Amino acid sequence: MPPDVTVVVPVYDAMPYLVTCLSSVFEQSIGRDRLEVIAVDDGSTDGSGTQLDLLDTCWPNLHVTHQPASGGPSHPRNVALDQARGRYVFFLDADDYLGPEALERMVALADQRDADVVACHRRSVGGPKGIASPADHVPLAGRLRHPGIDAHDYMAALGRSAAAAEQTALLVALGDCKQLFRRDLITRFGMRFDEEMIFGEDTLFSATYVDRAATVSMVSDYDCYFERVRDDGNNLTSRLIGTLSHVESLELGLRLDDRPELRWRRDFTVRDAVLDLTQQVFGGRFLRHGPDARRVLVDRSRGLLATWLTPRVTARLPALDRVKAELIARGLEAELSELVRVVAAGERGPDTIRAGRVYAGYPYLDDPTVGVPASCYDITGELEVRHRLDTLRWDGPRLRLAGHAFLERVDTVEVSTELVLRDRLGRQEHRWPVSPVPTPELAQEHGRGRFAFAGFEATVDCTDVGDGRPLAPGRWNAFLVVGAQGVRREIPLGGSRSEAVDAAAGSGSAGISVCFGRLGTLTLDVGELT
Template identity: 30%
Template structure:
């Protein structure tokens, strides 16, 4: 066992993981932080397969690895608490057994936490079959607060916590049998007690994965009554630490949107058993009526506000009809032109949100605009999206094809308001983005890259792949760009008039506050 002062304790709960542990094992052995500076505590929740043998072999070969054996609890809370009780590091990093860490994750995140005096440090996450809070990781946040950042969108426990902070406030995971949202219970309270929380976004630290076999400690379908009972306990935590007002409403809005409305939208609703849908709708209706002020739903985007309004009135059939339409919403993007100059790729593109090949539209009425939906008798205030139209945005994303590292690119965009054939308003997005493959991901660019347009507006944030295949033979190498719209070898891409790209690039850099292509900063 490792002795002396430790910087980080990595706590891993596991159960019947077998060969799925290998990727995590390998990532922990590749850490740039010396093995003498961190420990790994794996808590086996009574596995009945070959997991104990694998863990014993690993611990025997690596002195900084310790394995604890516990009686089967069926949930990750108790194993995590046992690992925390055993930990000796200055900070504790929780990792699930089907996830893994990037090679420099512990060193970078620990250094960032210490430099900022943080009680909690959150490393950028990327998802492999799982959703992650993308907007939180748009920029580095040395002092992220609940009232001025999307911090509340990240409620999994896969973070680095100062151990003294956890002990001071007796922060533990709830150990009641199979309590859902166990992460939320600890993390919500931790956020509300933390003196400083920082977010490291310029390096992907945590790879959050869904097992190929679909198995993990919390993979079963949730039981609505128990799930929402636990959710209301999390709301109690929020209410204990906040006063009535905008901050409490903002925090409540997170659970309304993510744990209630999203379950009652689109394909997720359509693919669920009807009796389960009825149970969820009843629990959501109860929670909205008993726990939320009108301002909680009132500040949602129009489509989400409409779902909340329908469920509050018990209109499940209308929810299903709305879901059929919502499931058909797609982001469509058109690559208008591109040019590669040295290591810098410049893109011109346009896009729009469509439903069943028709643009999403907004009906004018008395100087205001309402989202057009295929449901009758929806109150106008639920559909009013006048203010939201001004918050529509276009992003361009570079995503590594295998590692799934994802980066927002510098982009200048405009959203045009176009009048449709029936007098309805439609939004058309257009923009210009630049990506410097000399600085992207800190110069770690080897491999294939996917470029995507991300269109946001009125309750949707959807991606559309751009038809370019981009590959770098080595880190910092000049990318090879293939236009996938062309059947043969790539020909010369569309070109503006002579000198046009240089003028365009200069104009874009001025709008983005950039001096030269090689000075583009990506994060």
């Protein structure tokens, strides 16, 4: 007769905690005859494998497998799953341990509720004082805010027809694989741990499983699982581990969102994840890591970008993030570190203007040895356009406008600004060149460029917009095409204006009135003109 529970324990250099871990299993109130324990030694170097062999002679229900180090817990867990015979499977880390009644309570609840997965209450043990462990934040209990309500009731209320966003929230709430799983469901769908992931493989497994589960329950009134916080220097530095975990969590979120009903928002989700990567992982804090750790982060992030970043998403990124992503994708850690340093120090070089485009002065622009495309540096679409409408007055049928407008980072040389009137449907438009006006005061107010000729004056003769024809009846919106040195950007005119202009609103020539739309755009309401 198969056991009720198979406890899976991946083991790597777990001494001296290993004995406490396994003792807590074989002392469970559920009884040894209802258990089997599969411990997989993943190339331990501290005597953990020898200790397992010794314990194997004492406990008949302990099955030990030895294998070369695989670099993570996924492969040992998968090996154990291939051997498991229990109705349920529970995953236990080798340096953690269970409360005496943990398995009995979880199995009883699973049988009572016919649950596919049972989450458990956890506590953290050890570690420096003040360190918060995820074990102290019981996901479902925190969500339900009542220790007497288990997740079965939550799922019943949620229903299998619930929105995908709510369902995803529940998947994230379960957190990791330290739960009781019905083995039949694992077998039916052939579920295994992703052996390519360094971190987050347990969350992905749990999320995939719960997404297929019909019923989820939780033992929330008993401390089932005691999670040990280790700080013994056995692994990478905690800073690097935390940053790698950040990268893994980003990729995990993308994989969880990669479902048919969410494909419509995929580009936006990927863009947000890449921005998180380039701005958080590869922001100023990136330089706190040493060169070796920085190379690890770059190498790990290359895979994420190779899988998820498309040209369409790249086009949605700001220039700095495009350049960072390109350097990451090319594995250029030294160049990426220099870029981050330059940005953090405010040492960005002068921008380059050519063929009507503006390219940011970040390192390695047009450097053939690095090979980042110039398009990654293009900030034309990011340039802020500043304007103000200071004067609006009528001289008979002529509308006279004056103010200033300029593109940030583009000196007002070779000014080519135009005034545009366009009908509300965008089918007709009329254009007038403006006369540049000196604005020496702006050169003092704004530091990112020289704007001595940002002023403009324009006159619109509403009775003659070309070939002696008057402006057609209807509503016409005003725009400025702000141009200098061949760079041009169009903006609605009037969003920024003086009080004098507001006072003039409503006035007009015969058959014409002036107003400002909901977004502040100057609008001419034209009747029949002769």
